[in-house]
Amino acid sequence: xxxxxxxxxxxxKVATGEEHMGVEVQAxxxxxxxxxxxxxxxxxxxxxxxxxxxxxxxxxxxxxxRVVVFVRGKSPTADLVxxxxxxxMVLLSTKYTMFLACGRLYEAGLHGGGIREIV
Amino acid sequence: xxxxxxxxPDDFSLVxxxxxxLKRVLSRLGIDAELVRRASIxxxxxxxxxxxxxxxxxxxxxxxxxxxxxxxxxxxxGISDIPLAMTEGWSTAPDRYRELGFGAGMxxxxxxxxxxxxxxxxxxxxxxxxxxxxxxxxxxxxA
Numbered sequence: 001x002x003x004x005x006x007x008x009x010x011x012x013k014v015a016t017g018e019e020h021m022g023v024e025v026q027a028x029x030x031x032x033x034x035x036x037x038x039x040x041x042x043x044x045x046x047x048x049x050x051x052x053x054x055x056x057x058x059x060x061x062x063x064x065x066r067v068v069v070f071v072r073g074k075s076p077t078a079d080l081v082x083x084x085x086x087x088x089m090v091l092l093s094t095k096y097t098m099f100l101a102c103g104r105l106y107e108a109g110l111h112g113g114g115i116r117e118i119v
Numbered sequence: 120x121x122x123x124x125x126x127x128p129d130d131f132s133l134v135x136x137x138x139x140x141l142k143r144v145l146s147r148l149g150i151d152a153e154l155v156r157r158a159s160i161x162x163x164x165x166x167x168x169x170x171x172x173x174x175x176x177x178x179x180x181x182x183x184x185x186x187x188x189x190x191x192x193x194x195x196x197g198i199s200d201i202p203l204a205m206t207e208g209w210s211t212a213p214d215r216y217r218e219l220g221f222g223a224g225m226x227x228x229x230x231x232x233x234x235x236x237x238x239x240x241x242x243x244x245x246x247x248x249x250x251x252x253x254x255x256x257x258x259x260x261x262a
Contacts, residue, residue, distance in 0.1 A: 035223035038160050039207075039232075051220045058135040059220075062142060062159040064152070079132075 001025055001110045003067055003090055006046060009108050010069060010094035010101055016081045017067075017090030025067060027112030030102045034059040041065070043114035048101050052076060054083060061087045071098045120144070120182040126166050126191075128175040131219060137178045138163035144180075145187065150255060157233040158187050158253045164226040165191045165249050171212050171222060172196070173247060186235075189251045197243040205231065 004021035007014060014021075030048040031037050037047065037059055046067045047060050052074045060068050067090045070076060075093045076084070084091045094101050122144065124137035142159040146152070162178065169176045173195020181188040198204050205227050212222025231237045236252035 032220060033217075033223045034220035035164075035225040035229075038164060039223075039225040039229040053219060054132040055135065055220055058139065058163070062135070062138055062156070062163055064156060 001105075001108065003046075003092075005108070006067070006069070006105065006110075007092060009104050010092065010096055012069065012092040012094040013075070015076050015091040015093055016085045017088075020066070020088075020090045023066065023090070025110070027114030028102065028105055028110050029114055030071075030098050032098075038063065040115040040118065042116045043112065045112070045114035046105075046110075048098060048105075050074060050098060052080065054080060056080075057083045057087070057089070060089065066090060067092070069094055069101065071096060071101045122180040122182070124178045126169050126175045126178050128170045131170070134166055134170050135163050137166055137180075141180050141189075145182070148182070150187075154187075154253055154255060158189065161230045161233045161251045161253070162189050164230045165189070165251065167221050168226050168249075169193050169195070171216050176246075185255050187253045187255065189249075189253075191249045191251075192246065193248075194246040197245055197247055198239070198241040199243050201239055201241060 003023045025046050027043050028046040029041050032049055032051045034055055041063055044064050047065050048069045048071055049056055050072050052070055057080055069092045073095045076091050138159050141162050145155045173193035176193030179190045207228045208224040210222050210224030216222035234251040235254040238250040241247040
């Protein structure tokens, strides 16, 4: 699924990264705890989160996650946008809740969880 | 090559700067992306632990031909029960850090998972020293 398609499905606003709408993603992860993102995410997922602080961007960057979606209508602040731009990332904002945003992407065919095996 | 960072507890937004810088340096050296990712995660979790539990400290990275050795030292309260601290989901982090996305009790187990060698020395009342090694392997090291 392309980033552009994600923007359509989530009726999202693009805060930065307009030039990356053609980038393909295979998996997504929804989490507010960055500890869990770091512990479980294995692939280059789209990260959906309600956490709007520099550590969300930092976590994504360290994990090579290039697309972050802020859910529940939250918008990234200017410093987060600048940080993301510097790292070549896409930041999106959607009015949908975490559950509905994840559900809409899953329904549209984005089925990969991108995490390590949990035993 | 040696890198050294002061990890300050004063500004939460700056936590992870050492990890970002380490990632940048390792990537520039041409080290395999998966190894860079593992080193960055370990460093970031360790930085975060040091800020949450010990009021900051010093983070160092020693980049050698065949390995990256990261050492984090603090003069915080120390860890009284290391096996318990290594248990996934067990945490003594204050609630304010959970609201910021951390303190879920995944830090130390996640560090161990990402490192080839992991050593933790801690004395209550004196501090903690964490030594984490990532082996670069054949073809993975600096170009």
